Amino acid sequence: MFKRYGDVTAVAPLSLAVRAGEVLALVGENGAGKSTVVNMVGGMTQPTGGSMRLDGRPLELGSPREAHAEGIGVVQQHYALVPSFTVAEMLALGDSGLTGLDRRAIRARVEELSSELGMMVDPDAQIGSLDVAGQQRVEILRALSRDIRLLVLDEPSAVLNPEDTDRLFQTIARLRERGIGIILVTHKLGDVFRACDRAAVLHSGNLVADRPVAELDEERLVSLIIAGQDDAEDATKVARAVSADFGDRRVEPAPRSSDTNREPLVSVRDLALNRPNGSTAVEGVSFNLNAGEIFAIAGVDGNGQSELVACLAGLALPASGHITVSAGDARSTLDSRNHAHWTPGALRMAGVVHIPDDRGRQGIAAALSLVQNLMISRRPDERFGRGPILNRARARAQTQTAIVDYAIRTEGPDQPIGRLSGGNQQKLVLARELSGAPRIVLAAHPSRGLDVRTIAAVQGHLLAARDRGAAVLLVSADLGETLRLADRIMVFAAGTARGPIAAAEADEARLGGWLTGRAA
Amino acid sequence: MSAAAPAARSEARAAALVLIVGALILLGLVLAVGENPLTVLWTMVESALLTANGLADTAVRAIPLCLIGLGVALAFRAGVFNIGADGQLLIGTALAVACAPLLAGWPVPLGIAALLVAGVVGGAVWGGLAGVLKARFGANEIIATIMLNYVAIELLGWLVRGPLQEPMGIFPQSARLEEALRLPTLIDGTRISAGLIIALAAVLAVWFIVARLRYGYSLTLIGQNVEAARYGGVRIGWITVSVMALSGGLAGLAGIVEVSGLHGRIQEGFAPGFGITGIAVALLARLDPLRVPIAAFAFAALYVGSANVARSTDVPFPLVHIIEAAIILGFLAATLLKRKGGAAAP
Numbered sequence: 001m002f003k004r005y006g007d008v009t010a011v012a013p014l015s016l017a018v019r020a021g022e023v024l025a026l027v028g029e030n031g032a033g034k035s036t037v038v039n040m041v042g043g044m045t046q047p048t049g050g051s052m053r054l055d056g057r058p059l060e061l062g063s064p065r066e067a068h069a070e071g072i073g074v075v076q077q078h079y080a081l082v083p084s085f086t087v088a089e090m091l092a093l094g095d096s097g098l099t100g101l102d103r104r105a106i107r108a109r110v111e112e113l114s115s116e117l118g119m120m121v122d123p124d125a126q127i128g129s130l131d132v133a134g135q136q137r138v139e140i141l142r143a144l145s146r147d148i149r150l151l152v153l154d155e156p157s158a159v160l161n162p163e164d165t166d167r168l169f170q171t172i173a174r175l176r177e178r179g180i181g182i183i184l185v186t187h188k189l190g191d192v193f194r195a196c197d198r199a200a201v202l203h204s205g206n207l208v209a210d211r212p213v214a215e216l217d218e219e220r221l222v223s224l225i226i227a228g229q230d231d232a233e234d235a236t237k238v239a240r241a242v243s244a245d246f247g248d249r250r251v252e253p254a255p256r257s258s259d260t261n262r263e264p265l266v267s268v269r270d271l272a273l274n275r276p277n278g279s280t281a282v283e284g285v286s287f288n289l290n291a292g293e294i295f296a297i298a299g300v301d302g303n304g305q306s307e308l309v310a311c312l313a314g315l316a317l318p319a320s321g322h323i324t325v326s327a328g329d330a331r332s333t334l335d336s337r338n339h340a341h342w343t344p345g346a347l348r349m350a351g352v353v354h355i356p357d358d359r360g361r362q363g364i365a366a367a368l369s370l371v372q373n374l375m376i377s378r379r380p381d382e383r384f385g386r387g388p389i390l391n392r393a394r395a396r397a398q399t400q401t402a403i404v405d406y407a408i409r410t411e412g413p414d415q416p417i418g419r420l421s422g423g424n425q426q427k428l429v430l431a432r433e434l435s436g437a438p439r440i441v442l443a444a445h446p447s448r449g450l451d452v453r454t455i456a457a458v459q460g461h462l463l464a465a466r467d468r469g470a471a472v473l474l475v476s477a478d479l480g481e482t483l484r485l486a487d488r489i490m491v492f493a494a495g496t497a498r499g500p501i502a503a504a505e506a507d508e509a510r511l512g513g514w515l516t517g518r519a520a
Numbered sequence: 521m522s523a524a525a526p527a528a529r530s531e532a533r534a535a536a537l538v539l540i541v542g543a544l545i546l547l548g549l550v551l552a553v554g555e556n557p558l559t560v561l562w563t564m565v566e567s568a569l570l571t572a573n574g575l576a577d578t579a580v581r582a583i584p585l586c587l588i589g590l591g592v593a594l595a596f597r598a599g600v601f602n603i604g605a606d607g608q609l610l611i612g613t614a615l616a617v618a619c620a621p622l623l624a625g626w627p628v629p630l631g632i633a634a635l636l637v638a639g640v641v642g643g644a645v646w647g648g649l650a651g652v653l654k655a656r657f658g659a660n661e662i663i664a665t666i667m668l669n670y671v672a673i674e675l676l677g678w679l680v681r682g683p684l685q686e687p688m689g690i691f692p693q694s695a696r697l698e699e700a701l702r703l704p705t706l707i708d709g710t711r712i713s714a715g716l717i718i719a720l721a722a723v724l725a726v727w728f729i730v731a732r733l734r735y736g737y738s739l740t741l742i743g744q745n746v747e748a749a750r751y752g753g754v755r756i757g758w759i760t761v762s763v764m765a766l767s768g769g770l771a772g773l774a775g776i777v778e779v780s781g782l783h784g785r786i787q788e789g790f791a792p793g794f795g796i797t798g799i800a801v802a803l804l805a806r807l808d809p810l811r812v813p814i815a816a817f818a819f820a821a822l823y824v825g826s827a828n829v830a831r832s833t834d835v836p837f838p839l840v841h842i843i844e845a846a847i848i849l850g851f852l853a854a855t856l857l858k859r860k861g862g863a864a865a866p
Contacts (some may be wrong), residue, residue, distance in 0.1 A: 059717075071579055180552070258819050311750070315751065317752065343753070343755070344750060344751060344752070344753045345753035345755055347753075348752075348753040354751065356751060361745075361748075362747045362748055362751040363748065363751070364745070364747070364748060365744035365745040366744075367744050368740070368741070368744055372740070372741070373524075373736070375737060376748055376751070377751075377752045377753065378752055378753030378754070384734075385606065385734065388733050388734055388735060389732055389733060389734070390732060390733065390734050390737060430758070433748050476728035
């Protein structure tokens with residue numbers, strides 16, 4: 001089957017088969033067409049041509065509902081859950097008629113399914129109180145609420161911490177034993193070798209490989225993903241270069257040229273941060289963020305990292321304690337205790353840029369064009385016109401530059417950004433925030449959901465910003481990334497902050513102890 | 521922005537749906553009162569568009585609708601739902617009329633200009649008030665503007681029986697504006713005033729704000745994703761207040777243009793339902809300022825045609841309001857259908 005949008009071929013004609021009890025990895029760069037394949041299989045979009053069969057029966061899928069009824073369950077990257085519902089109510093949604101709910105039957109079914117699959121799910125828990133992993137388990141249960149033959153998981157491990165990822169793979173293994181075919185879309189090569197039987201690689205909308213995982217090694221897979229082939233010499237070279245770039249390189253600390261008499265750009269004192277629901281996420285946070293360093297906050301998501309970034313960006317106020325940001329240029333210092341001036345606009349004018357962790361909610365306006373999305377952030381240089389009149393020509397030119405520099409896959413600067421794949425949207429956000437010479441960079445999960453090549457580029461951009469003298473605050477759930485990039489590391493776990501320690505003194509064992517909140 | 525072919529097609533489909541729904545409702549109602557739909561339709565079109573007088577009447581009616589529609593479109597673009605154009609129009613007009621005695625003896629263009637400014641200021645204050653309530657206290661602007669409509673209506677009722685009443689003190693209406701404060705007639709033999717020029721200038725001004733200014737971009741961004749706007753450094757509160765003031769100012773301008781260009785005095789109910797029709801105008805124009813005058817003209821024609829139909833047939837005048845409602849509902853339905861159809865992005 002294949003899919004075209006206007007003149008653009010998103011997915012060239014391809015043939016794929018998933019056998020019962022087999023896990024197929026679907027890999028490829030951002031915009032290679034993985035999501036389109038998932039959408040076609042799940043009934044979200046209709047193929048332009050070609051056909052699908054399930055157990056030999058031909059399928060015409062008009063909607064996700066039809067797909068589910070036919071036996072195809074899809075767990076999307078973005079969950080469609082109602083926060084105020086309980087797990088049981090959520091699972092009843094869509095299945096029940098207008099008559100009352102048989103809550104007891106639903107609960108029994110939840111408990112039966114979750115124990116069968118080794119998943120811990122409390123049917124009475126409220127969706128909003130669950131963490132990402134918990135919500136994902138609910139989505140999986142929802143997909144399994146009918147007798148399905150094929151389960152599609154779209155980047156399930158991207159948002160999970162290592163422990164939850166282990167549990168997810170156990171669940172996948174049990175589903176496989178039950179004879180369910182599974183398509184696993186992923187960017188993590190580790191997932192492929194760990195959980196999958198076969199790997200299908202998409203490159204620019206073409207299926208370039210469909211092989212048993214046993215016949216592949218990491219280098220081959222990377223070169224297939226990046227270059228679309230693994231035999232040509234230059235492809236191997238590209239792959240080596242990227243994996244070297246991306247692999248075990250430990251970054252040298254930035255040259256400490258201005259060590260003498262240096263004022264911290266950001267100073268955080270005795271901060272306590274509350275979650276939106278009012279509970280304390282973390283307290284007693286104090287650190288200085290200096291020019292020319294990457295300061296990383298490690299830890300499992302949901303321990304106050306998002307709240308810290310929101311405070312530093314001026315989008316929220318701390319529960320107690322305070323933050324000061326030196327505005328440079330002999331201008332006054334911004335202080336979070338002065339509520340009227342602690343705004344995103346004021347901080348941005350002081351040179352703070354922000355790569356948000358929730359791109360769809362904060363970072364972009366989906367219906368607007370790439371050009372309009374590039375103009376979202378206010379900048380001290382007022383690059384799109386100093387006065388009230390917008391300099392549209394410059395915005396357009398910079399969008400063109402961003403498209404080239406960041407290799408954004410798009411029809412052009414006027415395309416609505418919502419039509420781009422998630423990774424390409426992220427690239428535009430990165431281009432917008434990191435261009436120019438930001439003084440302070442808040443980077444929340446900057447490489448989440450990106451392909452290997454783009455991750456290498458993103459990390460390169462962060463290092464370049466640091467070497468130019470910017471202060472970079474990196475929040476990442478990926479310990480490897482943290483260790484690779486950071487000069488100093490702080491860990492948020494179990495309501496407290498540990499560290500900071502210099503990256504040179506950090507090792508996985510020590511950080512691991514901090515992460516689980518046990519070791520002192 | 522270049523509209524892709526599929527988008528244009530689905531927009532056309534949406535528009536067609538609106539027309540069909542409106543026409544069906546109209547047909548049913550006309551049949552219900554025992555008239556021939558074709559006769560009614562012909563009377564409507566002929567009297568509003570095919571005679572010089574009808575065309576002039578339509579243009580006269582289109583002037584205030586265009587100004588109000590522009591204001592509504594500005595606010596709606598920012599996701600601020602100003603339902604209070606009626607109240608803003610009344611307060612703006614009342615303030616301008618109250619200022620009129622102070623302007624006696626001013627040179628002609630200056631006096632009129634000051635009168636119009638007073639109308640804008642009155643409307644802006646009334647609209648800005650709802651904006652402040654929303655930005656400062658989180659009050660829902662829909663509720664606030666509707667409530668302020670009632671306050672404005674009652675306030676006008678008191679004014680034309682008290683401080684602003686004509687010297688004779690007989691009718692609940694103000695004294696006539698002196699000739700120097702009346703907008704000149706643009707085309708002899710019609711009632712089309714220089715207000716037409718004001719309305720068209722306002723179209724250009726609002727287009728410039730929306731398409732060329734940072735302010736207009738901020739409005740669009742807030743309307744599309746308020747979280748992204750906040751994240752990017754847009755001052756949401758300030759924009760909310762200022763766009764409500766702009767929107768109210770345009771409604772106030774519409775009111776004083778209507779009085780200075782047409783009636784010559786203010787009285788209760790001199791602009792019946794203009795504010796609500798202005799919403800329909802803005803929605804039909806898809807919040808695009810350049811399409812607002814066209815939509816305003818269409819609604820004005822509908823209004824004039826229906827008035828003539830009511831005079832010469834058994835079809836009652838309130839029909840026009842029913843058609844208006846049908847078009848608004850049809851538009852919303854079509855928008856929803858369109859959104860559902862276009863949701864699946866790659």
